Amino acid sequence: MEIVIAFLFVAIVLFGVDRLMLWLERRGHVNWRRTKRRDLSGEPTAELDTLLAHSSQEPKRP
Template sequence: MDILIALGFVAVVLVVADRLLLLLESHGHLNWRRSGRKKLPAEPGVGLEHLLEEPVREGR
């Protein structure tokens, strides 16, 4: 009987957590289930490469 109560409690916690995450998603705080993944640009690392390049110094 204790295992049924524990499984029921776990189910309730999961449903409440899901509803909370859906509420946060409706307010725009995160993406959970309803909104799909955002499309990544074709080359997402170009900006990072530019930031990590060492500056070219002209020799005298």
């Protein structure tokens, strides 16, 4: 009987967390289930190779 109560408690907690996350999503704080992912191909990118190449040209410390 205790295992049934434990499963019900877990289900209720998960349902509550899901509702909380949906509420936060409506307010614009998180992307949970309703919002699709952004297309990152159009976003500006920082080229990691150029950032790392400049760090090797720094003066050496004595």
